[in-house]
Amino acid sequence: MPxxxxxxxxxxxxxxxxxxxxxxPWRAPDLDAPHPDPYAVLVSELMLQQTQVATVxxxxxxxxxxxxxxxxxxxxxxxxxxKAWEGLGYYRRARFLKAAASRIAAEGWPGDLEGLTDLPxxxxxxxxxxxxxxxxxxxxxLDGNAFRVLARLLLIEGDPKARAAELRGWLVPALEAxxxxxxxxxxxxxxxxxxxxxxxxxxxxxxxxxxARQADRTGExxxxxxxxxxxASALWLLALEAEGHLLLQAPAxxxxxxxxxxxxxxxxxxxxxxxxxxxxxxxxxxxxVYTHRRESVSPLFLRVEARFTAADGxxxxxxxxxSALPLGKRDQRLRDLIATPGQRPLEAPDPAVLxxxxxxxxx
DNA sequence: CATGCGTGGCG
DNA sequence: TCGCCAAGCAT
Numbered sequence: 141m142p143x144x145x146x147x148x149x150x151x152x153x154x155x156x157x158x159x160x161x162x163x164x165p166w167r168a169p170d171l172d173a174p175h176p177d178p179y180a181v182l183v184s185e186l187m188l189q190q191t192q193v194a195t196v197x198x199x200x201x202x203x204x205x206x207x208x209x210x211x212x213x214x215x216x217x218x219x220x221x222x223k224a225w226e227g228l229g230y231y232r233r234a235r236f237l238k239a240a241a242s243r244i245a246a247e248g249w250p251g252d253l254e255g256l257t258d259l260p261x262x263x264x265x266x267x268x269x270x271x272x273x274x275x276x277x278x279x280x281x282l283d284g285n286a287f288r289v290l291a292r293l294l295l296i297e298g299d300p301k302a303r304a305a306e307l308r309g310w311l312v313p314a315l316e317a318x319x320x321x322x323x324x325x326x327x328x329x330x331x332x333x334x335x336x337x338x339x340x341x342x343x344x345x346x347x348x349x350x351x352a353r354q355a356d357r358t359g360e361x362x363x364x365x366x367x368x369x370x371x372a373s374a375l376w377l378l379a380l381e382a383e384g385h386l387l388l389q390a391p392a393x394x395x396x397x398x399x400x401x402x403x404x405x406x407x408x409x410x411x412x413x414x415x416x417x418x419x420x421x422x423x424x425x426x427x428x429v430y431t432h433r434r435e436s437v438s439p440l441f442l443r444v445e446a447r448f449t450a451a452d453g454x455x456x457x458x459x460x461x462x463s464a465l466p467l468g469k470r471d472q473r474l475r476d477l478i479a480t481p482g483q484r485p486l487e488a489p490d491p492a493v494l495x496x497x498x499x500x501x502x503x
Numbered sequence: 504c505a506t507g508c509g510t511g512g513c514g
Numbered sequence: 515t516c517g518c519c520a521a522g523c524a525t
Contacts, residue, residue, distance in 0.1 A: 188522095195510075285520090
């Protein structure tokens with residue numbers, strides 16, 4: 141069955157959004173004008189990738205105070221940028237955002253959708269979101285929310301992302317009729333608050349025309365994708381102190397927690413626990429969960445007499461400079477622990493083994 | 504194109 | 515406790 145015209149089908153979304161929309165710090169009051177600060181839209185959209193609104197709000201406010209303009213961000217150093225992103229996750233977004241700011245500072249804002257999508261960290265969704273919300277271009281932005289709403293409304297079988305191009309073309313007249321910024325945000329807001337994975341159809345402005353609802357199939361549209369189970373590992377997380385300095389691993393260029401400083405880790409499989417361990421302080425461990433990994437973390441604190449020549453990638457950091465370094469949640473947790481008294485462990489690795497593992501190979 | 508990338512909240 | 519997932523993107 142062919143789809144009805146988008147402009148008429150989605151018309152109830154516009155007044156609904158005007159009535160329910162939240163006053164978020166990146167939103168402009170006037171939905172019909174270009175946004176007064178496209179940079180604010182860019183920042184918010186990068187932060188909102190795979191991240192919920194409530195989590196983003198405080199980060200956005202601090203970020204805009206710290207880097208108020210494209211130029212301020214373009215000129216910032218990488219540790220500062222990561223520090224402002226610390227705890228938000230998916231840290232390469234921070235590097236992409238800085239790289240995008242550098243390009244915009246040098247070349248100005250792109251003049252079309254393709255130019256936006258070519259910026260680092262901007263794909264089909266984010267490019268269209270910035271284009272429609274910041275510049276009022278009729279570029280449909282399809283995120284997970286929008287795909288779910290449209291899949292149900294139009295009763296699309298299978299993965300709606302496979303029909304993204306078709307859906308975007310279908311949506312353009314609706315954006316032109318009701319306003320690109322208004323329609324883009326309304327579609328996502330509906331998916332986030334009403335047409336959620338478990339829908340609340342009673343509050344939906346499109347309930348009377350929703351094909352999935354008419355077929356009583358909202359529970360199975362769209363289908364949920366299977367995901368690969370996380371890999372499990374176990375490690376010692378080591379805070380090693382000497383002469384008022386702590387041993388940290390410098391940021392990696394790619395991979396998990398790239399761009400962040402980390403405590404040295406030792407594979408718990410290769411460094412067996414030994415009873416005693418008199419000079420160590422340990423705390424009860426915890427399970428650290430990432431998207432594709434589960435780490436069983438055992439935090440340790442070891443003081444040694446003198447700084448030794450550290451292994452490649454490890455650096456001695458003065459204790460009072462530690463708080464300025466960006467760390468992931470796992471490493472923040474040990475940073476917090478060493479500020480408080482600990483307990484002697486019953487089981488821990490041999491301190492000599494830990495020290496040796498962090499030292500440069502002797503000549 | 505399947506996989507990797509963080510974290511917090513929810514049922 | 516645990517699995518699911520949230521305004522995706524790059525490789």
